[in-house]
Amino acid sequence: MYVQNLRGVFAQMVQRCCAMLGVNGERMPKEEEYELMLNFALDFWYNYRIEEIELAVKTNLACKFENQVPFHGYFNIDFISKVLKEYDGYKRKIMLEIQRKKASETPKTFSDTPDYIINEKLYDGLIDYVKTQKAIPQFWDWWRVYDHMNEKGILAHLTIEWKRNLWEQVKSDLAKVKTQTKLEAQSVKEIRDAELIGQDDEIKRECIRRTVYMIIEPYLENQ
Numbered sequence: 001m002y003v004q005n006l007r008g009v010f011a012q013m014v015q016r017c018c019a020m021l022g023v024n025g026e027r028m029p030k031e032e033e034y035e036l037m038l039n040f041a042l043d044f045w046y047n048y049r050i051e052e053i054e055l056a057v058k059t060n061l062a063c064k065f066e067n068q069v070p071f072h073g074y075f076n077i078d079f080i081s082k083v084l085k086e087y088d089g090y091k092r093k094i095m096l097e098i099q100r101k102k103a104s105e106t107p108k109t110f111s112d113t114p115d116y117i118i119n120e121k122l123y124d125g126l127i128d129y130v131k132t133q134k135a136i137p138q139f140w141d142w143w144r145v146y147d148h149m150n151e152k153g154i155l156a157h158l159t160i161e162w163k164r165n166l167w168e169q170v171k172s173d174l175a176k177v178k179t180q181t182k183l184e185a186q187s188v189k190e191i192r193d194a195e196l197i198g199q200d201d202e203i204k205r206e207c208i209r210r211t212v213y214m215i216i217e218p219y220l221e222n223q
Contacts, residue, residue, distance in 0.1 A: 010038050013050050017057045018075050027073055040077050045084065049186040053080065056087035065090050102139045119148035126212075130219045142209045154215060163207070170206045174198035 011034055018028060029037070045053065057080075060069050065086040071079060122144045129137055149155050178197040185191045 007034075007038060009050055010034070010041065013054050014075060017054055020057065020061060021071055021075060023073065023075050027075075029075060033076070037077055037080070044081075047189055048084065049190075051186070052087075053084065056080075056083045059087060059090060066093075115144075116148075116151065119144045119151070123148040126216060127219060130216055134220065136213060136216065136220070140212075142205070142212050145212050146208045149212065149215060155211065158211070166207050166210065167203060170203050170210065171198065174203060174206065 014029060014034065014037065018024070041048075041053075048056075059065060060083045066089060067086055069079065069082045069086055122141050126137070126140055126145055146155075175198050178194055181194040181197060182191060185194055
């Protein structure tokens with residue numbers, strides 16, 4: 001966790017959690033307990049944003065974890081550690097569901113099928129998806145669809161200047177995302193991850209996605 005006025009922000013989070021859990025009076029953490037929890041957090045919970053710790057407590061309170069962590073009246077390191085452990089499992093489950101959804105939206109292909117056939121099937125599948133679902137999927141093999149469009153001359157009207165302008169626009173957009181992500185980062189890991197935004201490979205992928213999107217967008221308007 002990496003925030004300005006860390007002690008103050010952490011203490012406010014603890015107080016909000018205690019309010020949610022009904023902790024007050026003598027059972028509220030003492031000043032030395034705040035310091036102990038903060039030091040423990042810096043050593044062992046550094047991958048979590050402060051908001052995430054609070055979210056984990058809320059999620060546990062809402063009984064969304066597979067194993068709800070019982071609260072015995074004291075908001076302490078032991079309770080938070082157990083809640084974060086359950087929160088990790090809950091996050092993995094959510095990510096798995098997202099991956100399954102992604103897989104369900106991505107057409108199946110076979111490695112022994114020639115590339116040009118795979119590319120054509122992906123292109124036809126994308127057009128069919130857009131027409132039937134009246135939406136553009138969040139996940140698709142944009143690169144292969146782009147290759148098919150290129151091979152069939154669908155992109156022949158795009159000039160070098162247009163492609164250069166698109167590259168610069170995407171580069172500028174990702175630079176803004178990078179700056180904003182770094183400003184909002186609350187852990188060293190998030191800062192490191194933000195530094196990876198906007199590299200050439202990502203710019204190229206996004207240019208391809210936007211190009212494909214532009215070509216298939218009229219199919220939405222024709223519904």
